[in-house]
Amino acid sequence: MDQEQAQPTRREFLSMVGAVGGAALMYQAMAMMGVAKASSYNGPIQLGQAPEGTKVLILGAGLAGMVAAMELRDVGYEVEVLEYREKAGGRCWTLRSGDTYEELGGAVQQIDFAEGNYFNPGPWRIPYNHYGVLDYCARLAVELEPFIQINNNAYLHSASAFDGRPIRYREINTDYRGHIAELLSKVTDQGALDEVMTDEDKERLLTSLRSFGALNSDNEYVASGSASARRGYERYPGGGVDGAPIPNDPMDLSTVLESGLWRSLASAESLNTSMPMFQPRGGMDMIARAMEENLNGLIRYNKKVTSILQDDDGVTVTFEDGENGGASGTATADYCVCTIPFSILGQIEHNFSSSLSSVISTMHYASSVKVGLEFNRRFWEEDEHIFGGITYTDLPISMISYPSNDYFQKKPGVLLGAYSWGATSYQFSSLPHEERVAKALEYGAQIHPQYNEEFKTGVSVAWHRVPWVLGCYGLWQDKEAQYQDAVAMDRRVVMAGEHLSYLPAWMEGAILSSLDAITRLHDVATNN
Amino acid sequence: MDQEQAQPTRREFLSMVGAVGGAALMYQAMAMMGVAKASSYNGPIQLGQAPEGTKVLILGAGLAGMVAAMELRDVGYEVEVLEYREKAGGRCWTLRSGDTYEELGGAVQQIDFAEGNYFNPGPWRIPYNHYGVLDYCARLAVELEPFIQINNNAYLHSASAFDGRPIRYREINTDYRGHIAELLSKVTDQGALDEVMTDEDKERLLTSLRSFGALNSDNEYVASGSASARRGYERYPGGGVDGAPIPNDPMDLSTVLESGLWRSLASAESLNTSMPMFQPRGGMDMIARAMEENLNGLIRYNKKVTSILQDDDGVTVTFEDGENGGASGTATADYCVCTIPFSILGQIEHNFSSSLSSVISTMHYASSVKVGLEFNRRFWEEDEHIFGGITYTDLPISMISYPSNDYFQKKPGVLLGAYSWGATSYQFSSLPHEERVAKALEYGAQIHPQYNEEFKTGVSVAWHRVPWVLGCYGLWQDKEAQYQDAVAMDRRVVMAGEHLSYLPAWMEGAILSSLDAITRLHDVATNN
Structure with a gap:
């Protein structure tokens, strides 16, 4: 072989693979080369056939339960799903006009939104890298549309900065980037990096900082066309006689730092919150509905599980049957997938192993409150040109998220008007519903004074008071120590749900x- | 008055204004307070009534011409529009299956896309702050959907970096931010900023850099959960037994700097390219079609203007009438709005002032080439999880833009496969159409090897060879010196179009x- 023969380039190699093995093999090769794999989802699960006559009982018709039910059914298991509520979905939940929601303590809300409007109390956005969710949406024909996570024209707000005036994201972002680029340029010029960088890298660094920070040719961040092209103008570029733009003045660094508004500048950097993101058209529960429809008849509703007992022969679950006046019922199976949140499961009789029982009894659930506000007019679009995206604030509402649908429509719109966590959320959850809404309105009006004029109706959900989950997601006492105990198959029962993952609180x-x-359940069932 | 009485807060003030004057006045107050105004568009134009029996001839049925025609008609002018082509829109243009495009020199392309697919050779995205375009879309009921400008999962690519392997945007972005944040933290700790910042600001700066750059508690940018949560993992977070994520290693700064890939990190910072952006559902020419329909019958097609002459009494335009075998025709009016690109207008007989004539004859038009590529399979989504957004490369194609529509569909999709400017564009435009497409495929396959397997059909448009514009937008010889001469009303004629604006090449x-x-034309007409 000729020593001089060149190695094939990456593209040549892949072309050769493609020519020999087709697109599928080429994709495998790409994945091996590090191009593709960016998720823990491995594509549609391949379980192999179920052992004949094997039944699995699934507790809970949330996403975890319904996925288990669909996949186990598809390979031949007999499947039965017991669900506490009158419908499927769990936290994948959407409220629309005509819906009713009763919170712990008995307070009832009647939802009264305009036609087509909705509010997602639970999950509300799907990251592009949550391949499992996206794949089930594709397979079940759930239509997705972009969710706008980052909006340069939304606000950053602090009650204690700029006299409480909200500042456009682009102004803080541009000014912060500009100032830190200028500072780093200056100290580089002064020799501060001489010992850690080559001259060549320093030169590249300076060039890169000019582009990154919109600096001028002297590496300064000052009022200029390039800074204004990002942060905004005193007079915007236009057409005709007065078309020439006039730059505006950046804020100084001290002002930006003191405001604290930089705290939200990484809000769209994380894999879970970076563009593009998606939402089902019409509400998040379109996913749950599609799964529910797919499971056609396999879910039994209004069944409140009261005990889960297993022995060498199988699993026996008893429940109060809401469709039979609360009478006791029983279901049996060879195996069980239990997706009941540990906050609820801890109150149910069971004979799980002591290690699993210990996790169940020590897991707490995060408290959070969401408030949805419907306004008669989409003033955030009409007056302020904010189309989707999120305004962040240090007020107890923490954010205002604008709808990523029905843009430009002359009709009422629903905002996420408060999303509070932990102790802050108690400021809302301790109040009757009407006062929670009033509080969200009062805070939000500091950012959008139009709130006072345009409010139509509101809805509030305090997750720690939602009867069927008592919190919004599982918090571990000691995840590192407890995790394997909790996910391990416990004889004939295996737990599943967001709480048993490293993507807690996400549908993925x-x-x-x-x-x-179910992979492990199937292994056990097959080898028994 | 009590000296102690507090000033009303901003919100209290606005509430008072709202209570007295309603939402409209409150919005005016907000605008005065700097909240709202972020465009040179002032809302629907208010011209007042036309002088009776006044006719305006409009040359060109692009967006400038059609806006002039609609607005002048609406206030009572008699309006006639002459258009060179067989349809309206000008550069607001979409190619679909069945369309034909003949370039200068006679080469004809027959477009053969799958049903519903399209390619926009001209404008392809609308910034959220282009309020004029958005307002006309709203008024004409043009449905808009988000255009994904920034995609963390798209690639940055250089033929001379990483052995030609494309790198995900999130990796370069996270690593660049992380390293510059670490450098600035280090020198701050070492006292390099002691003379320019207070201790308090330094502390805030350090805290902010940790958040901005995903640094660890020692202000270092290293493999960590927080860095991986942005750039990606060695093993991604998942569920069940193997759910725990494993962080991956960032690139070192020198590698990032040498790659040059940081050049695209500000690509979504500018007002013209920052999220959210929009596109009309179904193709950009939905805007042109809506205007055309609104002008119902006022546009005369296939009229090639050959002279524009004015005197004290009016304007006379002669044209070759393509609907009458090329016979000469004449149109007269009191005034004229001329939207013919100067690249074309320079070849037409006229008696404009010498100052205007001088601008017309010295304006050049930018050359650019776009290539649209249709593939049988949306492999960028299926294999690589890229949903919309743009991959940037230093290859002559400069970018690959993925469609912001029909996500997740199992059908062919159309990419923007090349967008080249200036001298680079001649590498494509000098070739026959088929070879341009082949060249775009060859380059693009370095990024997406699937190109070779999945290619279906292509279209190429070299703007400097498009017969009715001869370039993609106007380039001034000396804009500062010439601009007012060109936009000034020249007796009875006024020029309009992107070339007479500070948003060149944009529909806005x-x-x-x-x-x-038309505001100035109306002033002249009213005062005559």
């Missing part, structure tokens, strides 16, 4: 947990 | 120019 965590759980 | 520039031009 629930799905990945479920796929892993 | 054409619209704002047109609105300014």
Whole structure:
């Protein structure tokens, strides 16, 4: 072989693979070369055939439960799903006009939104890298549309900065980037990096900082066309006689730092919150509805599980049957997938192993409150040109998220008007519903004074008071120590749900947990 | 008055204004307080009534011409529009299956896309702050959907970096931010900023850099959960037994700097390219079609203007009438709005002032080439999880833009496979159409090897060879010196179009120019 023969380039190699093995093999080669794999989802699960006559009981018709039910059914298991509520979905939940929501303590809300409007109390956005959720949406024909996570024209707000005036994201972002680029340029010029960088790298660094920070040719961040092209103008570029733009003045660094508004500048950097993101058209529960429809008849509703007992022969679950006046009922199976949140499961009789029982009893659930506000007019679009995206604030509402649908429509719109966590959320949850809404309105009006004029109706959900979950997601006492005990198959029962994942509070965590759980259940069932 | 009485807060003030004057006045107050105004578009134009029996001839049925025609008609002018082509829109243009495009020199392309697919050779995205375009879309009921400008999962690519392997945007972005944040933290700790910042600001700066750059608690940018949560993992977070993520290693700064890939890190920072952006559902020419329909019958097609002459009494335009075998025709009016690109206008007989004539004859038009590529399979989504957004490369194609529509569909999709400017564009435009497409495929396959397997059909448009514009937008010889001469009303004729704006090449520039031009025309007509 000729020593001089060149190695094939990456493209030549892949072309050769493609020519020999087709697109599928080429994709495998790409994945091996590090191009593709960016998720823990491995594509549609391949379980192999179920042992004949094997039944699996699934507790909970949330996403984890329904995924388990669909996949196990598809390979031949007999499947029965017991669900506490009158419908499926769990936290994948959407409220629309005509819906009713009763919170712990008995307070009832009647939802009264305009036609087509909705509010997602639970999951509300799907990251592009949550491949499991996206794949089930594709397979079940759930239509997705972009969710706008980052909006340069939304606000950053602090009650204690700029006299409480909200500042456009682009102004803080441009000014912060500009100032830190200028500072780093200056100290580089002064020799501060001489010992850690080559001259060549320093030169590249300076060039890169000019582009990154919109600096002028002297590496300064000052009022200029390039800074204004990002942060905004005193007079915007236009057409005709007065078309020439006039730059505006950046804020100085001290002002930006003191404001604290830089705290939200990384809000769209994380894999879970970076563009593009998606939402189902019409509400998040379109996913749950599609799964529910797919499971056609396999879910039994209004069944409140009261005990889960297993022995060498199988699993026996008893429940109060809401469709039979609360009478006791029983279901049995060879195996069980339990997706009941540990906050609820801890109150149910069971004979799980002591290690699993210990996790169940020590897991707490995060408290959070969401408030949805419907306004008669989409003033955030009409007056302020904010189309989707999120305004962040240090007020107890923490954010205002604008709808990523029905843009430019002359009709009422629903905002996420408060999303509070932990102790802050108690400021809302301790109040009657009407006062929670009033509080969200009062805070939000500091950012959008139009709130006072345009308010139509509101809805509030305090997750720690939602009867069927008592919190919004599982918090571990000691995840590192407890995790394997909790995910391990406990004889004939395996747990699944977002709480048994490293993507807690995300639908993807629930799905990945479920796929892993049924893989192990199937192994046990096959080898028994 | 009590000295102690507090000033009303901003919100209290606005509430008072709202209570007294309603939402409209409150919005005015907000605008005065700097909240709202972020465009040169002032809302629907208010011209007042036309002088009775006054006719305006409009040359060109692009966006500038059609906006002028709609607005002048609406206030009572008699309006006639002459258009060179067989349809309206000008550069607001979409190619679909069945369309034909003949370039200078006679080469004809027959477009053969799958049903519903399209390619926009001209404008392809609308910034959220192009309020003029958005307002006309709203008024004409053009449905808009988000255009994904920034995609963390798209690639940055250089033929001379990483052995030609494309790198995900999130990796370069996270690593660049992380390293510059670490450098600035280090020198701050070492005292390099002691003379320019207070201790308090330094502390805030350090805290902010940790958040901005995903640094660890020692202000270092290293493999960690927080860095991986942005750039990606060695093993991604999942569910069940193997759910725990494993962080991956960032690139070192020198590698990032040497790659040059940081050049695209500000690509979504500018007002013209920052999220959210929009596109009309179904193709950009939905805007042109809506205007055309609104002008119902006022546009005369296939009229090639050959002279524009004015005197004290009016304007006379002669044209070759393509609907009458090329016979000469004449149109007269009191005034004229001329939106013919100067590249074309320079070849037409006229008696404009010498100052305007001088601008017309010295304006050049930018050369650019776009290539649209249709593939049988949306492999960028299926294999690589890229949903919309743009991959940037230093290859002559300069970028690959993925469609912001029909996500997740199992059908062919159309990419923007090349967008080349200036001298680079001649590498494509000098070739026959088929070879341009082949060249775009060859380059693009370095990024997406699937190109070779999945290619279906292509279209190429070299703007400097498009017969009715001869370039993609106007380039001034000396804009500062010439601009007012060109936008000034020249007796009875006024020029309009993107070339007469400070938003060149954007539809917004054409619209704002047109609105300014007709405002001045109306002033002259009213005062004559």
